[in-house]
Amino acid sequence: xxxxxxxxxxxxxxxxxxxxxxxxxxxxxxxxxxxxxxxxxxxxxxxxxxxxxxxxxxxxxxxxxxxxxxxxxxxxxxxxxxxxxxxxxxxxxxxxxxxxxxxxxxxxxxxxxxxxxxxxxxxxxxxxxxxxxxxxxxxxxxxxxxxxxxxxxxxxxxxxxxxxxxxxxxxxxxxxxxxxxxxxxxxxxxxxxxxxxxxxxxxxxxxxx
Numbered sequence: 022x023x024x025x026x027x028x029x030x031x032x033x034x035x036x037x038x039x040x041x042x043x044x045x046x047x048x049x050x051x052x053x054x055x056x057x058x059x060x061x062x063x064x065x066x067x068x069x070x071x072x073x074x075x076x077x078x079x080x081x082x083x084x085x086x087x088x089x090x091x092x093x094x095x096x097x098x099x100x101x102x103x104x105x106x107x108x109x110x111x112x113x114x115x116x117x118x119x120x121x122x123x124x125x126x127x128x129x130x131x132x133x134x135x136x137x138x139x140x141x142x143x144x145x146x147x148x149x150x151x152x153x154x155x156x157x158x159x160x161x162x163x164x165x166x167x168x169x170x171x172x173x174x175x176x177x178x179x180x181x182x183x184x185x186x187x188x189x190x191x192x193x194x195x196x197x198x199x200x201x202x203x204x205x206x207x208x209x210x211x212x213x214x215x216x217x218x219x220x221x222x223x224x225x226x227x228x229x230x
Contacts (some may be wrong), residue, residue, distance in 0.1 A: 028158045029052070031104065062083050067154075068137050068140040068141075068146045068155065069137075069141050069143075070138070070142045071134075071137040071140075071141075071166075072136075072137035072138045072139070072140045072141025072144075075134050075137055075138055075141070076088075076129070076138060076141055079122075079123045079126075079130065080122065080123060080138070082227065083123070083124060084096075084097055085157045088102075088104075088142070088145050091155075096211075097142055097145065098145035098146050102146055103156075104142050104146060105165050107148055109165070110160065110162070110163055110164045110165075111139050111143060111155050111159075111160040111161075111163040112157070112160035112161040112163075114139050114142065114143075115135055115136060115160055118135055118138060118139070119132065119135040136154070136155055136160075139155050139160070140155045143155065146165070148165065148167075170229060176222055177187070211217055213226075
């Protein structure tokens with residue numbers, strides 16, 4: 022005669038193990054995705070920083086450390102900036118400096134270095150290229166009247182706690198991980214109690230004896 026009770030017990034064990042594997046996999050996925058809260062990438066800041074260094078290495082000796090112009094060379098930022106006066110957009114500025122600058126070695130830099138210089142000059146004139154780097158895909162649309170740089174805030178607003186504020190999106194993974202950890206912890210506690218009371222280790226195991 023077929024032992025249906027034992028067969029049902031085995032089926033429950035298999036189902037329970039599958040469930041435990043699923044919970045473990047979910048916990049691992051959540052924990053692997055944890056990390057520093059993602060912040061919007063401001064790519065142009067890296068390009069501007071690169072352009073600043075390239076300018077100091079290749080251009081400052083003629084145009085001045087602060088783009089002020091010296092010895093008859095063009096002023097590139099501030100009042101009377103030749104960059105703003107002579108070129109309508111970032112593409113025109115790139116076309117000129119990539120073929121005529123540096124004056125002692127025109128055209129000697131790599132294209133990405135010239136684009137970085139454009140980004141630096143753009144930033145030095147109070148302009149914001151937006152969230153993407155300046156390049157051939159967007160340079161013609163970047164004019165001196167488009168996307169003016171917003172003034173940075175002077176500091177945290179009254180009553181705010183900027184140093185410790187956490188966004189809801191950054192709390193979501195933590196909440197998910199905490200839920201999984203609590204679930205696994207509750208299962209472990211139940212098993213420990215069963216062990217202490219002499220009961221079966223697996224919640225679906227048949228009673229001993």
